[in-house]
Amino acid sequence: MTSPYPPSTSISPSDMAAGAKKPTDLPQAQIDAIIRTKRKAREPKACYPCHARKVKCDRNLPCDGCVKRDHADLCSYERPSKKRAQAFESPAGASTSSAAEPTEYYSYDDIPSRVKPENTHPGPDHLGVGGRVSIARDEWDNVRSRLKEMETTISSLRMGLERAEESPAVGPDSGSVQSAEGASRSKGNSPEREGIHAANTFGKGTVHLGSRSVMAYILNNKSGSDQLQALLEGGILPKLGLDNESATYPFVDLWSSDMSSFDISAVCSALPADGQCRQFFYYYRDISGAIYPVIEDITKFENDLELLLAKRLEAGGVYREDGDQAQTPFGTSIAYLGLLYAVLASGCQSSDLGSKERELTSQVYVCCSYQCLRMTNFLSQPTIEAIQTLLVIGNVLSYNMNPGISYVLLGMTLRMGLALGLHVESSRFSVEERYRRRHTWWSMAWQDSHFSLSYDRPSTTAVSQPNIAYREGSQPGDFSYFETLCKVISLALEVVRIRMLSPNAHITFSSFQEYQERIRQIMIEAKPYLRDPQYCSSSTEHLERVVLKLHSSYFCSELCRPSLKPSAGRADANTVAMRKDCVSNLVTTVDAYIELHNISYHAARSWIALQRAISSAFLLAVVEEAKSDSHVLTALRRLEGIIAQRASSERAYDNGDVATSNITSSDQGMASYDPVTGATNPRGLSHPLSMLPLLRDLAPNLKLNGPNL
Known part of the structure; x- marks a missing residue:
């Protein structure tokens, strides 16, 4: 077999005449020195300051580490020795020996060692290839030990300097709140950095x-x-849906303080009457579950619900434990019962009940659902049903204005999904089971991507993801709402992943245009009713169309949001174009929420939709171009009017004044939809009413002079 390696290097006639030695006769130290000098240079993996500090580098110029340590001017990916030689070498004092040395670039991890040649003229036995000099092993070991001592000393000094730099210093305000008092801030901290x-x-x-x-x-x-x-x-984050509105523990055991005991009969007794069960389920199916479809087969779930109600009727409405001690309440599993309670809690939030009654009822159902999860030992034995239950519970908690708890709960849910391997494809499962696993994973990714974009936090689902959850037989031009939503989520996770790898990277105008084109292509491949309201045949289809419009426009505004920074170059044509696109997408997000409210008051309670609409309104309030745009001002006035109307209607309903609460929007473009009666929804408002004072606070910036300000 022919060797893949090249033949041995040739020996010059002068070397043969002087020593007449073969290459293999060279001392080992000299061979090692030759190998080291022939090592190929690699691209630096870090700038020199980060390499010297042995810290992570994001490979930007200047990198984030050098910026934070206030020596951005030192950030360089070239050899420091070369830069110093150029900076300090005088034309007259340059030695011929140093001038003759070739200039080379090396990775910081792979800088070759250099040995000063001896003054004596080397004989043939000491002269190596290319005129390089070999030294004895003991002398080389001595040099290495001294360098090691110097490295240890430098490391200790560096650690001391880093501790001194990272210690808090009293300085001027930079806008980053670090404590409850909000008075003391570290020097150099700024929202743009930290x-x-x-x-x-x-x-x-x-x-x-x-x-x-x-x-x-x-x-x-x-x-x-x-x-x-x-x-x-003053505590704005809870009002914006970015933090918890209450500190109540959401999973209280309503029946016993003994966490080791489970009373299944008590849990079953909390199920509402048949009519109420069906009503809450319909609200979930046609509103909450339509916007955020966690359950992959809602028809099967409904059939199981009818079976449960029939079995309960046969048992006289009371749970009786089976003779074999198997805990199958009314012919169903405890896992299904837990998912049912989560669905009832979500459906209750979309019902016509007053805000206080909705909140309390949904909290009771959440506790019942979590009790069922405990009965199934869901942490040590995670299942897809348990993950679906936790996802619906998390959505309910966000609706109740406790997104902080929902975010932490989602972290546990994601770990359960990883433990089940939902992020990888496997041929061991049937086609139906593979679809169910993908559907559940993308349901997790939906919440995870939203939290990552809203909070600017790392994402778990961005690291690894399975295929899109396509139904069997799906084709471009006929993709469903959830399939289309998954493709938008995939783009969002792609952006989140890039930001995780390069925290300081900003999207270019060409990349932004590419993402916009991909969004357009996704919409082209969707069902016709998701693109054009003329093809919508039901209010549920209208909901799906508007929600998709809201989320895709918000994602586009997220991409070009850096162009809104005051430091962004206003003179650059690309920056100006991105600012214009950003404002346009922000207005589209607000318009989509207003349209969502016109379709159904109940659906407008969606926490994610409302939070994105309010965030867009806040950004529009501080953008100079938006303050003189009549379309922007009109959209913000309508949003403020909706929130004011909801506040008035909700207070009236909670006080029992039904006649006063029967208020309809003055701009009711499409009839609101009640999934039970098919009638117009006159009421149904939720906690985000506390956002009304925030819009009033921003009104001076917007110059809104409406009657409600």
Whole structure:
């Protein structure tokens, strides 16, 4: 077999005449020296300061580490020795020996050692290839030991300097809240670098929002920074749906303080009457479950519900334990019962009940659902049904304005999904089971991607993902709502993954145009009713169309949001174009929410939709171009009117004044839809009413002079 390696290097006639030695006769030390000098240079994996500090480098220029340590001018990917030679070498004092040395670039991990040649003229036995000099092994070991001591000394000095740099220093305000008092801030901290550390409203510690979050962008904007800083210290995050509105533990055991005991009969007794069960399920199926479809086969779930109600009727409405001690309440599993309670809690939130009754009822059902999860030992024995239950519960908690709890709960849910291997494809499962696994994973990715974009936090689902959850037989031009939504989520996770790998990277105008084109292509491949309202045959289809429009436009605005920074180049044509596109997509997001409200008051309670609409309104409030745009002002006035109307209607309903609460929007473009009666929905408003004062606070920036301000 022919060797893959090249033949041995040739020996010059002068070398043969002088020593007449073969290459194999060279001493080992000299061979090692030759190998080291012939080593190929590699691209640096880090800038030199980060390499010297032995810290992670994001490979930007300047990198984030050098910027944070206030020596961005030192950030370089070239050899420092070369730069110093150019900076300090004088024309007259340059030695011939140093001038003759060839210039080379090396990776910092692979800088070759150099040995000063001896003054004596080397004989044939000491002269190597290319005129290089070999030294004795003991002498080389001595040099290495001294270098090792120097490296240890430098490392200890570096650690001391880093501790001194990272210690808190009293300096001027930079806008990052670090404590509940919000008075002391570290020198150099800014929302653009470190995001926001807002005080936790209901406890110690802080809530972090990254530098790409909406709040950080507004805080960096001089026209709204002082106002927002005061709002942050006054607890704005719960009102924006970015933190918990209450500190109540959501999973209280309603029956016993003994966590080791489970009373299945008590849990079954909490099921509402048949009519109420069906009603809450219909609200979930046609509103909450349509917007966020966690259950992959809602028809099968409904059939199982009818079976449960029939079995309960046969048992006289009371649970009786089977003779074999198998816990199958009314012919169903405890896992299904837990998912049913989560569905009832979600459906209750979309019902006509008043806000207080909705909140309390949904909280009871959440506790029942979590009790069923405990009975199935879901942590040590995770299942897809348990993950679906937790996803619906998390959505309910967000609806109840506790997204902080929902975010933490989602982290546990994601770990359960990873434990089941939902992120990988496997041929061991049937076609139906593979679809179910993909559907559940993308349902997790939907919440995870939203939290990652809203809070500017890392994502778990962005690291690895299975195929899109396509139904068997799906074709381009006929993709369903969930399939289309999954493709938009995939783009969002792609952006999140890039930001995780390069925190300081910003999208270019060409990349933004590419993402916009991909969004357009996704919509072209969707069902016709998702693109054009003329093809919608039901209010549920209208909901899916508008929700998809809202999320895709918000994602596009997220991509080009860096162009809204005050530091962005206003003279650059690409930046101007991106700013224009960003404002346009923000307005489209607000318009889509207004249209969603016109279709159904109940669906407008969607926490994700409302939070994105309010975030878009906040950004529009501080963008100079938006303040003179009549379309922007009209959209914001309509949004403010919706929130004011909801506040008035909700208070009237909770006080029992049904006649007063029967208020319809003055701009009712499409009839609201009640999934039970098919009638127009006159009421049904939720906690986000507390956002009305926030819009009033921003009104001076918007110059809105409506009657409600």
